[in-house]
Amino acid sequence: MAAWTWRFEKADGAEVQPAVQPEEFTTQGDAESWIGEHWKALQEGGADQVRLFEDAAEIYGPMSLHAEA
Numbered sequence: 001m002a003a004w005t006w007r008f009e010k011a012d013g014a015e016v017q018p019a020v021q022p023e024e025f026t027t028q029g030d031a032e033s034w035i036g037e038h039w040k041a042l043q044e045g046g047a048d049q050v051r052l053f054e055d056a057a058e059i060y061g062p063m064s065l066h067a068e069a
Helices: 028-044
Strands: 004-009 049-054 057-064
Touching (some): 004 028, 028 049
Antiparallel strands (some): 004 049, 049 057
């Protein structure tokens, strides 16, 4: 079974530790629901963007955690 995980980054792509510790998700939908619930705390904790992975394959990213102006 695939594991869906998030990578948390600064704007320059440097990895940072998340303010809210995620779990490993079994579906893309669960991972996306989690980020929808926690994006603000993650942003306030120092993450600027995220990338979604299925096992070792990057699915998409970077996705900004900042609201567009």
